[in-house]
Amino acid sequence: MRIILSYLKFNVSLNQQNNQFMFSKACEYGLKASIFIASNSYDGERVSLKEIAKEINSPEAFTAKILQDLVRHKIINSVKGAYGGFEIPKNEISSIKLSQIVNAIDGDSIYRGCGLGLHVCDENHPCPVHDQFKDIRMQLKDMLQNTNLEQLALDIKSGASFLKL
Amino acid sequence: MRIILSYLKFNVSLNQQNNQFMFSKACEYGLKASIFIASNSYDGERVSLKEIAKEINSPEAFTAKILQDLVRHKIINSVKGAYGGFEIPKNEISSIKLSQIVNAIDGDSIYRGCGLGLHVCDENHPCPVHDQFKDIRMQLKDMLQNTNLEQLALDIKSGASFLKL
DNA sequence: TACAAATAGGATAATTTTATCCGAATAAAC
DNA sequence: GTTTATTCGGATAAAATTATCCTATTTGTA
Ligand code: FES
Ligand code: FES
Numbered sequence: 571m572r573i574i575l576s577y578l579k580f581n582v583s584l585n586q587q588n589n590q591f592m593f594s595k596a597c598e599y600g601l602k603a604s605i606f607i608a609s610n611s612y613d614g615e616r617v618s619l620k621e622i623a624k625e626i627n628s629p630e631a632f633t634a635k636i637l638q639d640l641v642r643h644k645i646i647n648s649v650k651g652a653y654g655g656f657e658i659p660k661n662e663i664s665s666i667k668l669s670q671i672v673n674a675i676d677g678d679s680i681y682r683g684c685g686l687g688l689h690v691c692d693e694n695h696p697c698p699v700h701d702q703f704k705d706i707r708m709q710l711k712d713m714l715q716n717t718n719l720e721q722l723a724l725d726i727k728s729g730a731s732f733l734k735l
Numbered sequence: 736m737r738i739i740l741s742y743l744k745f746n747v748s749l750n751q752q753n754n755q756f757m758f759s760k761a762c763e764y765g766l767k768a769s770i771f772i773a774s775n776s777y778d779g780e781r782v783s784l785k786e787i788a789k790e791i792n793s794p795e796a797f798t799a800k801i802l803q804d805l806v807r808h809k810i811i812n813s814v815k816g817a818y819g820g821f822e823i824p825k826n827e828i829s830s831i832k833l834s835q836i837v838n839a840i841d842g843d844s845i846y847r848g849c850g851l852g853l854h855v856c857d858e859n860h861p862c863p864v865h866d867q868f869k870d871i872r873m874q875l876k877d878m879l880q881n882t883n884l885e886q887l888a889l890d891i892k893s894g895a896s897f898l899k900l
Numbered sequence: 901t902a903c904a905a906a907t908a909g910g911a912t913a914a915t916t917t918t919a920t921c922c923g924a925a926t927a928a929a930c
Numbered sequence: 931g932t933t934t935a936t937t938c939g940g941a942t943a944a945a946a947t948t949a950t951c952c953t954a955t956t957t958g959t960a
Contacts (some may be wrong), residue, residue, distance in 0.1 A: 591848035592876035651927025816957025
């Protein structure tokens with residue numbers, strides 16, 4: 571029996587396998603929600619928490635927290651009460667950058683943090699992978715700072731990209 | 736009093752601010768430990784858990800788990816008992832890539848995962864940031880697959896790079 | 901053989917992230 | 931004004947990650 575059981579023990583990893591690519595789940599939901607809100611605000615439509623959670627396939631209550639966070643950071647607007655919901659002023663859609671959303675939810679460690687977790691990333695006291703990481707981090711930073719919600723919202727509207735599955 | 740307290744409530748974020756750049760803490764420790772082991776194995780020196788944890792400034796018992804994981808993945812060797820410790824066969828140091836370590840600890844989501852957490856990253860069913868992420872992920876992948884422990888270990892030995900602080 | 905110095909590994913605790921629940925506040929419609 | 935639909939926010943729970951403790955096992959040395 572001991573022998574049989576040992577065969578079943580194939581998952582020898584410490585954790586159950588980091589499933590996160592770059593951002594926290596909260597941040598992923600925040601990004602997707604923002605894109606969905608933008609795509610609707612583009613048509614002058616306000617969307618409710620329920621619609622958002624359904625569209626981006628996220629847990630409703632958790633998504634609510636994240637949206638509140640974005641509202642507090644003045645990235646999106648909320649309207650309480652019947653017929654309320656979330657929206658982004660049409661003329662602001664194209665000026666909201668992904669970096670603002672990431673920053674609000676995950677903070678700025680993605681822009682400034684050391685790839686190996688040293689307390690600070692410093693040219694004069696680099697970690698072993700500093701040079702290799704610097705470029706990638708910079709590219710990521712540029713991308714986030716130069717991608718705005720309008721471009722992404724249009725792709726969703728046209729069916730060129732998707733928010734779930 | 737209400738008013739004074741409200742001023743103290745400056746941290747309006749959901750979480751206490753994601754401090755992770757790319758990898759889990761476990762993975763960061765694993766990478767740093769591997770580099771340190773390599774730099775010593777280069778001189779034919781075996782290092783103990785205690786020395787490693789001290790050098791990379793990590794919690795000893797947790798580091799032990801991670802090292803066990805790397806041993807099981809045959810990335811490093813361990814020797815039990817007095818004068819035991821961890822080592823990497825000299826001739827293997829230059830062939831061990833960062834990607835092997837990351838893969839053993841964090842899995843392959845960093846290479847294959849969708850930036851917005853869609854179930855799969857798929858050209859035919861892309862998320863809104865698919866095109867933007869693809870390049871960065873590829874660059875990261877190339878870097879991890881092309882960087883070996885020897886290069887990094889030598890920088891540590893020469894004092895050109897650092898493992899803590 | 902006994903002892904000392906290590907790693908291995910199971911159990912458990914602490915912390916953080918993710919998720920849920922519920923009542924309060926708000927605003928539109930009737 | 932009452933009802934209804936909705937966000938807000940506090941409290942709490944669940945799950946995952948990070949961390950600690952303790953015992954067993956292994957191996958070199960006296
Ligand atoms: S010091 Fe580690 S990335 Fe710069
Ligand atoms: S589908 Fe999201 S990165 Fe490819």
